Amino acid sequence: MLDAVNIAILxxxxxxxxxxxxxxxxxxxxxxxxxxxxxxxxxxxxxxxIGIEFDDAPAAYFVGSLALAVILFDSGFGTPxxxxxxxxxxxxxLATVGVLLTAGLVGVAARLLMxxxxxxxxxxxxxxxxxxxxxxxxxxxxxxxKLRDRVRSTLEIESGSNDPMAVFLTILLADMxxxxxxxxDLGPEVALTVVQQLGLGxxxxxxxxxxxxxxxxxxxxxxMLSPLTVLSLALTLFGLVSVVGGSGFLAVYVAGVTAxxxxxxxxxxxxxxxxxxxxxxxxxxxxxxxxxxxxxxxGAVAWPAVALAVFLIVxxxxxxxxxxxxxxxxxxxxxxxxSWVGLRGAVSILLAIVPMVAGIEDGQTLFNTAFIIVLVxxxxxxxxxxxxAHRLGMLVPSRSGLVERxxxxxxxxxxxELVIYRITEHAAVTEGERVPRWARPALVVxxxxxxxxxQAGALRLGDYVYVFINPRYVPLLDRLFxxxxxxxxxxxxxxxxxxxxxxxxxxxxAALYGLPTPPGLDPTRTLAETFELVFDxxxxxxxxxxxxxxxxxxxxxxxxxxxxxxxxGLAPVPARRLLLPAWLARLVAPLARVRDAGTRLKLRLGxxxxxxxxx
Numbered sequence: 001m002l003d004a005v006n007i008a009i010l011x012x013x014x015x016x017x018x019x020x021x022x023x024x025x026x027x028x029x030x031x032x033x034x035x036x037x038x039x040x041x042x043x044x045x046x047x048x049x050i051g052i053e054f055d056d057a058p059a060a061y062f063v064g065s066l067a068l069a070v071i072l073f074d075s076g077f078g079t080p081x082x083x084x085x086x087x088x089x090x091x092x093x094l095a096t097v098g099v100l101l102t103a104g105l106v107g108v109a110a111r112l113l114m115x116x117x118x119x120x121x122x123x124x125x126x127x128x129x130x131x132x133x134x135x136x137x138x139x140x141x142x143x144x145x146k147l148r149d150r151v152r153s154t155l156e157i158e159s160g161s162n163d164p165m166a167v168f169l170t171i172l173l174a175d176m177x178x179x180x181x182x183x184x185d186l187g188p189e190v191a192l193t194v195v196q197q198l199g200l201g202x203x204x205x206x207x208x209x210x211x212x213x214x215x216x217x218x219x220x221x222x223x224m225l226s227p228l229t230v231l232s233l234a235l236t237l238f239g240l241v242s243v244v245g246g247s248g249f250l251a252v253y254v255a256g257v258t259a260x261x262x263x264x265x266x267x268x269x270x271x272x273x274x275x276x277x278x279x280x281x282x283x284x285x286x287x288x289x290x291x292x293x294x295x296x297x298x299g300a301v302a303w304p305a306v307a308l309a310v311f312l313i314v315x316x317x318x319x320x321x322x323x324x325x326x327x328x329x330x331x332x333x334x335x336x337x338x339s340w341v342g343l344r345g346a347v348s349i350l351l352a353i354v355p356m357v358a359g360i361e362d363g364q365t366l367f368n369t370a371f372i373i374v375l376v377x378x379x380x381x382x383x384x385x386x387x388x389a390h391r392l393g394m395l396v397p398s399r400s401g402l403v404e405r406x407x408x409x410x411x412x413x414x415x416x417e418l419v420i421y422r423i424t425e426h427a428a429v430t431e432g433e434r435v436p437r438w439a440r441p442a443l444v445v446x447x448x449x450x451x452x453x454x455q456a457g458a459l460r461l462g463d464y465v466y467v468f469i470n471p472r473y474v475p476l477l478d479r480l481f482x483x484x485x486x487x488x489x490x491x492x493x494x495x496x497x498x499x500x501x502x503x504x505x506x507x508x509x510a511a512l513y514g515l516p517t518p519p520g521l522d523p524t525r526t527l528a529e530t531f532e533l534v535f536d537x538x539x540x541x542x543x544x545x546x547x548x549x550x551x552x553x554x555x556x557x558x559x560x561x562x563x564x565x566x567x568x569g570l571a572p573v574p575a576r577r578l579l580l581p582a583w584l585a586r587l588v589a590p591l592a593r594v595r596d597a598g599t600r601l602k603l604r605l606g607x608x609x610x611x612x613x614x615x
Contacts, residue, residue, distance in 0.1 A: 077257070109311045
């Protein structure tokens with residue numbers, strides 16, 4: 001007995017350690033890290049190299065649910081309220097209506113491709129209907145991509161809040177399939193159950209988040225126990241809400257958002273602890289789900305499953321996203337990118353265990369199909385999301401300079417951070433800007449030597465400066481020691497070739513550059529008023545309004561979110577270029593550059609000619 005326990009510990013810890021070190025290789029080759037964890041589980045399973053036999057579906061569901069709760073709490077904890085103000089509407093619409101549409105479309109395809117009855121076909125659609133929080137948050141946060149604010153916020157909030165609807169649909173349809181109930185037997189109580197699940201999840205999640213803050217402020221614990229206390233309270237909330245008939249997944253996410261946007265003692269230590277626990281949860285969850293799968297049984301459903309995965313990626317998800325985002329005035333490129341970042345992951349595999357636990361006859365078939373769909377999604381979408389973001393103009397160039405920020409726990413809640421910058425080219429301090437007294441570094445590291453500020457003299461390229469500062473002043477430090485918060489305004493590929501004033505009118509710009517006025521917009525409005533109208537007062541750097549072959553682009557916002565400057569640039573190459581083979585794209589590229597140069601010359605000549613006429 002003891003030998004078996006020791007062997008289990010050896011293999012379990014060894015797999016986790018191997019997964020951690022394998023992550024180094026995956027980052028070098030650009031492979032989605034979560035796909036690597038899943039493949040590690042497959043390799044260790046009964047059909048793999050190690051041959052571990054694991055077929056305990058209830059245990060896998062328990063481990064996966066617990067790990068997902070940890071991931072969702074940390075995801076909510078790191079989501080600022082600013083993201084909700086920017087994208088709550090479209091994100092929550094995707095998390096509810098979008099999930100329903102996706103489940104229905106995939107269900108119809110499963111009925112046609114696999115010959116399942118309607119309940120089981122819709123059950124399969126529900127299983128793969130939600131995007132995966134672990135996969136999306138990893139790609140958008142850990143993966144190092146800096147996306148336009150509205151798009152990033154929409155995708156993060158959607159992935160954190162769409163699991164409850166998918167879980168509800170899966171359990172409902174699994175119960176119906178197990179009991180032999182048809183679609184015609186559904187009544188109004190289903191809608192009431194949805195309201196109950198979401199309502200209890202939201203209310204209890206908010207109350208639970210406030211309770212966590214209250215307890216941590218009132219109860220003085222050893223510093224090492226604080227992170228454990230917060231996590232245990234979050235998991236207690238998850239279990240409690242699930243038991244009383246609410247959505248525990250939604251509750252734990254909302255609790256994370258509520259607590260994360262409040263002031264907690266030992267917040268810095270808490271965030272570091274949660275980051276480590278989230279990594280552990282992701283590794284354990286993907287390894288466990290990989291162990292549960294039996295690749296030798298995939299053959300019977302391989303081709304229908306791949307066809308369903310392709311349908312989900314290129315048809316079901318894009319159609320659902322387009323219909324849901326239509327009222328929110330997302331651009332075509334934003335909608336297309338949101339469609340592409342519909343990664344399926346551990347949540348879909350976790351939900352695929354439900355039919356097996358419920359005793360449905362074709363439960364193993366549904367599990368195998370969902371597993372293959374997840375593999376295809378992680379390979380195709382996970383591997384290409386950065387390239388797609390670049391092609392569609394969703395990436396905002398990262399500012400250079402900022403190296404790290406450390407929150408410090410000081411007495412009497414004097415919230416300060418240690419901010420470290422590496423002085424780079426184009427930083428304001430290298431171009432003659434004086435450093436105010438309040439922004440002077442406590443330490444300068446130059447060529448491996450530590451120097452006090454007074455001895456360091458003028459800052460040089462490559463210097464590291466260490467500044468203790470209140471977090472609200474960090475954006476001001478960015479203007480001194482790093483490039484401005486956001487992309488370099490000299491990046492014409494992103495911000496356009498010609499600067500524009502927010503006070504210029506649409507018809508004035510159209511006349512000056514010889515461009516058509518955008519249809520459906522008042523040409524007498526100023527550009528700032530037009531962006532305010534089109535983007536509902538939530539324009540972000542990089543947002544665009546097309547004008548014929550050109551686009552007006554938001555360059556900078558002030559501290560109140562008002563547009564400070566705009567740019568005029570060429571409209572990017574349409575997204576259909578993504579479909580060109582690499583060799584053909586290389587042949588077409590020079591022609592596109594010649595076309596772009598001709599259009600720029602036309603814009604310049606038109607502007608000069610009109611200025612000459614006015615003179």
